[in-house]
Amino acid sequence: MENAMFCYQCEQTFGGKGCTKSGVCGKTPEIANLQDLLIYQLKGISCYARPLIEQGKKIDKDVVKFVENGLFTTLTNVNFDAEVHVRLLKEAQQIKEAIREQAPEGEYPEAATYTLSETKEDMLKDSVKAGIMHNQDLDEDIRSLRSTVLYGLKGISAYGHQARFIGFQDDQVDHMYFLGLEATTNDKLTLEDMIRMTMRVGEASVQVMKLLDEANTTRFQNPTVNKVNVNIKKGPFIIVSGHDLHDLEMLLEQTKGKGINIYTHGEMLPSHGYPELKKHKHLVGNFGSAWQNQQKEFDEVPGCILMTTNCLMKPRDSYKDRIFTTSVVGWDGVKYIDVKEDGSKDFTEIIEKALELGGFREDFGKKEILVGFGHHETLSHAEEIVKAVKGGVIRHFFLIGGCDGARPGRSYYTDLAQMVPKDCVILTLACGKYRFNKLDFGTVAGLPRLLDVGQCNDAYSAIRIATALADAFDTDVNSLPLTIILSWYEQKAVADLLALLSLGIKGMYLGPSLPAFLSPNVFQYLVDTFNINPISTPEDDLKAALKQAAL
Structure with missing residues (x-):
């Protein structure tokens, strides 16, 4: 056995x-x-x-x-x-x-x-x-x-x-x-x-x-809208992946004035919205895309990678000597940076290694994306949003987000986002956003049509936004012109789903496949009680969502 x-x-x-x-x-x-x-x-x-x-x-x-x-x-x-x-x-x-x-x-x-x-x-x-x-x-x-x-x-x-x-x-x-x-x-x-x-x-x-x-x-103040560079800059660098903002903060402090560029990766992208992190000028941008592409994207990079929380894949030999783990993350034979008695960490080894590797030889690319639409920032536009909905300028909101994975069927989320009509707003969060966050969605009612709410835990921000809008319309969240379409991969997505269900939110779409741990009876209970829908095709789900909203 x-x-x-x-x-x-x-x-x-x-x-x-x-x-x-x-x-x-x-x-x-x-x-x-x-x-x-x-x-x-x-x-x-x-x-x-x-x-x-x-x-x-x-x-x-x-x-x-x-x-x-x-x-x-x-x-x-x-x-x-x-x-x-x-x-x-x-x-x-x-x-x-x-x-x-x-x-x-x-x-x-x-x-x-x-x-x-x-x-x-x-x-x-x-x-x-x-x-x-x-x-x-x-x-x-x-x-x-x-x-x-x-x-x-x-x-x-x-x-x-x-x-x-x-x-x-x-x-x-x-x-x-x-x-x-x-x-x-x-x-x-x-x-x-x-x-x-x-x-x-x-x-x-x-x-x-x-x-x-x-x-x-x-600790880091309320996120505000910020343009994030998604290109490569010349010089030594460290890519920080995972979710832990405090690890990033300590690394930024310890690399100050050392000529090292810091890039976020994966779920660290939202860090660029926090004033206390973005004030560091050597936090230069975001590298690569979602976690499941890391083996290809980290292959032979001339810099170091720090994994702060989950989403580590088997490191290839081409970068195994330059990837470091900390906190609960670990892989046999990969350097680990422990926390000291006082709660601090010493990043000297990764800093020295990054300087030794020398980094990128030249700048490459010119593109920026927007982050920082947490509940505080988004609700500062509440008056305009409510007015635009009442005036028929904004027809519907789609929350398209969650944990991403490598399965081919996940192109559903890209296709759906691209099909969303121009008079609708897309809220997104977690690494599911990498399916479409570099596309240009333009604006509606003076607001970007794609609003990046943050990390997976920022499902809380989405809840705050939805609740505040429901109050403004004197209704409940289930009566808002809002459709929630979740992709799930691991257990944080399970916690997010249970959070939304515990608040009585109904009619969510879940994909790309149903959890194997849900028995047919338990799933039926969720369908009967919360009207959960397994995703079908982007066309059909979009039609159903907009039809429902029009009732």
Whole structure:
């Protein structure tokens, strides 16, 4: 069994059912099974934490931080280093034993009572019991909802981790990790209980996105509209990928005056909207496109790459010596930059390497794109927007965004964006925007037709914009001339979807394929309750959205 695995947490899972031989993401069975066991350990910790939370006791923030990190480490395209997982598994066992001492006497599930084996080989043998499909007798709808809860929590952990790194945390969100994980082990919970828990995870997702928005806008100020250069500039450089603005901030401080150009990549593009980041003149632009093109785009680049959060793919040999990871990201044999006791990081090694490589020899290209339409910036135009809608100048809003992937069918999102009529506005966020964000959509009512709202966590900004517009029209979000079309790839998109559902938002389109972890009954429940539509063709979906709006 050691060489088998089962994982269906991302959109590209093999055959739309599950990866069983190796992960499409590059995960080996060894990593997949160690990750299963790590989640099993986190569930065990949570079984002891839940009664303590219910007694009103505080869970040590170091334990919260560990569980959050553990969840994030197992998210798609984050960490592929077996030794890191073994270390985390051992630490989890110590934490579990310590929290067991504080927990009340009683019957606990096997995840709680399990004792970790000493060697990696034995851990891998034990991991069979931690597998998603281990209990063959489990009701498929319960299994589906347990998986949905877990993946929602993984998404939340990514946002919680970013906020905590700059000193922001929320007790309700912190408690949710434990309550949600415990629910996935609790055989007493009915289908209705698990649906309620799924919605609670959605509420926590809204809460954590609000927290991260507050963290980012407090530290880096509210994003404002900014033109971003998407060309190459002469000189040494470092490309920063991932999502963590604080890592970028520290690198910008440490490269000041050193003649190094800093480019964002992937989900870091929205950084250019934040005043406290864009004030650094050597933050010169955005390199490349979405995460799934990195192997081709990073191939033999004469500079360095820093991966701050997820979306790491197997580094090619042509750049393996110049890619660095930090935070929860890891790949065996890739240089890792750790955080120091005081929360700072020393980027000297990557800086020296970038200078040694020398960078691009000349400037290349002339193109700029607009970023920075967060809720604060967009709502500063609320009066004009409301007037334009009432006057029939703006007919409809389309939110087209989410996590991108490499599957060919994703051209749907480009085609759809190009087909959107000229009297409609497109809001976009997350890396799904790379499907169309370099195209020219022109303006409507004096506003750009394409408004880049930000990162995946800025689904919160989109919610704020929609809610404010609904208030202005004295209606609710579901009655707005707004259609939400989401692409999903990994677990942050699951957290975003659950957030929107928990707010009662209906009629969303989801694609490019349906999650393999949604059982037919659970999906039917979502269709019946929230009118979720699987995407079809751009033409048909556009027609349906505009027809619906005209009713």
